[in-house]
Amino acid sequence: MVTHYKCPNCGADMEFDASSGKLKCHSCQREESIEKMAGLNNIPDGAQVSYNIEDEDKKAEQTFFEKDYEDPLFEDNSTHHHAFSEHEITEYHCQNCGAVLITEPQTTATRCSFCGAGIVISERLSGTFAPDYVIPFSITKEQAQEAFKKWCKKGLLLPSDFKVADRIKDITGIYVPFWLYDLNGKGEAVATCTKVRTYTRGDWIYTETRYYNVYRKVDLDYLKVPCDASKKMDDSMMDKLEPYTYGNLKDFKMPYLAGFVAEKYDYDDEQLLPRVKNRVYSYVESYLKSTISGYTTVHFNKLDIHIRKKDAKYTLLPVWMVCYDYKKAEHTFAMNGQTGKIVGKPPISKGKVAAWFFGVSGSCFLLLRILTLIMEGGW
Amino acid sequence: MTMNKLLIKLAKTFILYFAAPLILLSAVYCIVAGSFTGTAYASTDYVTDYENGRRIFDEAGLLTDTEREYLESLSKKYGEQAGIEIIVLTHNDAHAVYPEKYIEDFEDLLPVDDRVYFLYDLYRGEIFMEGYGLAETYIHSKRIDEIFDSVEDDLRNGNYLEAFKTYIIQSAAYLEDDTELNYDHNYKYDTPPADFDADNKYTYDDYDYNYHYKSYYKAEQKKNNILFNVWFQLLISLFIGGSVVGVLAYSSGGVMTAGARDYLDRSKSGLIGCKDQYTHSTVSKVRKPSSNSSSGGGVKSSGGFNSGGFRGGVSSGGRSHSSGGRKL
Known part of the structure; x- marks a missing residue:
């Protein structure tokens, strides 16, 4: 099923606006809250829809434009009806212009390459692929572009003609699928530690070594450790984009994706568990080691660390991907769509x-x- | 993988563009610097000359060839008679080390023997004597002062031949004189000499000597300090430069900033078991290094500068000697 978000006012396509956090119609500047627009598209079968025609809507009705607004009950008129199966490349059609949507199996939101309308493929966002959370973009495309230019200027080793940042080929807002893991780490350490003291008596220098048996046990909870679940995205690049601020973590609603590209996960939370466990293992280890202090030497006899997954939430995190043409080579940069942090491999002069x-x-x-x-x- | 590629690329660039010119630059620097530092003498020549029987090393050119040959024969004659080698050194080298060290370094080039040295440093206008082996005992500070008293005027008046002759004969004579041998190097004038000027810092009592050479001596120590070595500094600079560029290159693509602290739930986490149990102790002891043992290597000839009155010293090669000096 393909979902368009139509302006209740003028019927144009609405897109998520990062600066206001609402859906915005670019033709008539109307803004609608996500909750409202999400509700419009999620009305269960058979439910009665009572739609209050507001003043604007009335006006719109009187102007007799076709498709001024869509009846939410008819939203599910997807052009293709056979059952969705994961590995099949399904063909979707844009509801606006009827063009075939060029999508990859992972794509859950995109733009119609013909008319530019933001489209959400809701089928691919349901069932096991229904995201739990989303962090909406808080940096707009223009801000991202500016921030990128600024960043280029700051790069001390970047070639001068690169720093001008005038060859931004493409800048795309992508919701990248992540798993946010809640993990519990239990660590136990037994160590032999020494305290060394030297003092002088007469002609002799004495070195006194005191031995201690040291035991430590820690119980640590790590919340929402992100792990990139997309095959396409470079893992280390995505790791460097962290941290995201979870204050802005929202329950997932499809309208957030309108106007952006989004993908569904390639790896499920079980597949990525070893990677995130490895990461948290090192956290627990360094925490455990940091609890032993005040000794001259520390020798570990036993170091037991167990990591247990408590929860994993499927979450879409915002990333601006910047494609930059420089000397016939394409450089890709990623920007944290929430904090503006930029990572990538710039050319070095x-x-x-x-x-x-x-x-x-x-x-x-x-x-x-x-x-x-x-x-x-x-x- | 990509970071590795970057590093390899950096390394290649480094070798191609920097290493070669750098070596060239360093070489140029060293040639320039070398011409300034200029060692005091070419040691091998001295050793060869010494082995060929030379005892008069007149670098300053105070003597004619005949005078020098006369002194050579005199030194040989009296030296054999006294059982020591009597050596004369002169130089006018601005870059030579200070007199005491100059003689010590010279001594260290030669095989161990009983020797007495007389150095006339024209550049500084100083005379200095050191006695090694038997001469350390027989030609001690007081006798050195007495030799200085005898030769001082001749040197001032340019009668170099006469002065060195006196030195050779008097030194040899002291070897025959067994009185005053328990001399404890604490010699002080009973009555100050007639021209002794307490306010003149060049008057040669030990304290003044110490004062005069303090700065020079410190500089000497610094020269030997690795921190002041040109190559070491170059290496450090290159290391710093490399690190800066490395960090810049590494961080150019963004670095990982998220860590454990970002995800740790502080409300539910923490230490739940903690025990520090003392088991046992061990004690080991070593004897305190005695304060008068040498530290090994480097400049050790501090003996001559002790303000306590003791005059004498130890060369870098570990040879102890008596000493005395005077400003002309």
């Missing part, structure tokens, strides 16, 4: 590396020589 290397080394050397001269009074 050899000249600038050389300049920095020589600049820093040279001035250090000069400084050291001057210091030597001052203190020595000669070469």
Whole structure:
């Protein structure tokens, strides 16, 4: 099923607006709350719809435009009806223009490549693929573009012609599927520690070593540790995008996706569990080790750490993907759609590396020589 | 993987563009710096000359060839008679080390023997004597002062031949004189010499000597300190430069900033078991290093500068000696 969000006012396509956090119609600037628009599309079969025609709607009705607004009850008129199966590439049609939607099996939201309307494929967001949470975009496309340009200017090793940031080929807002894991880590450590003290009596220097048996046990809860569930996205790049602020974590509603690209997960939470467990293992380990302090040496005899998954929530997190053409090569950058943090692999200018290397080394050397001269009074 | 690629690329760039010119630069620097540092003497030449029987090393060119040959024969004659080697050194080298160290370094080049040295450092306008082996006992500070008293005027007046002759004969004579041998290096003038000027910092009592050379001596120590070594500093600078570039390159693509603290639920987490049990102790002891043992290597010839009055010292090679010096 393909879902469009139509402006109740003028019937144009509405899109999620990052600055207001609402759905916005770009033709008549009307804004609608997510809850309302989500409700419109989620009305159970057979329910009576009472639609209060507001003033705007009345006006709209009087202007006799076709498809001024859609009756929510008729929303499920998807153009394709055979049963959805996961591995099948299903063909969808844009409800606006009838063009075939070019989607990959993972795509859950996209734009019609023909008319540009934001589309949500609700079928792929239901059942096991229904996300629990979403963090909506809080950075708009324009802000993202600006932030990217600013970031480029700050890069000390980037080539000058790259810094101009005038070749942004494409900037796409993507909701990337993540699993947010709640994990419990229990750790136990037995260590032999020493405290060493030296003192002088007469002509002798004494070294006293006191041995301790040290035992520590920790019980740690880690909440909402994210793990990228998309095959397409580079794992390390996605990890670097963290942290997200969970204050803005919302229960998932489809209208959030309107106007953006979204994908469903390629890996389920079981498949990604080892990766996230590994990560949390190191957290527990360093926490455990940090509890032993005040000793000269620490030798671990036993270090037992167990990580248990308590919960995993399917969550869509906002990422701006920036494609940048530079010297015939395409560089891809990702920006945290909530905090604006940028990661990627920018080109490195050899000249600038050389300049920095020589600049820093040279001035250090000069400084050291001057210091030597001052203190020595000669070469 | 991509980070590795970046690093490899960086390394390649480094070798191609930096390492080669850098080595060139360093070489140029060293040649330039080297021309300034200039070692005091080419040690091998001295050793060869010494082995060929030379005892008069007149770098300053105070003597004519005939005078020098005369002194050589004199030194040989009196040296054999006294059972020591009597050596004369002169130089006018601005970059030479201070007199005491100059003689010590010279001594360290030669095989161990009984020797007495007389150095005339024209650049500083100082004379200095050191006695090694038997000469340490026989030609001690007081006698050195007496030799200085005898030669001082001749040196001032340019009668170098006469001065060195006196030194050779008087030194040899002291080896025959067994009085005053329990001399404890604490020699002080009973009555100050006629021209002794307490306010003149170049008057040679030990304290003044110490004062005069304090800065020089410190500089000498610093020269030997690795922190002041040109190569070490170059290495440090390159390391800092490399680190800065490395960090810049590494962080250019963004770094991981999220860690355990971002996800830890502080309300439910924490330490639930904690025990620190003392089991036993062990004690080991070592003897305190005695304060007068040398630290090994580097400059050790501090003996001559002790303000306590003791005059004498130990060369880098570990040879102890008597000493004395005077400003002309």
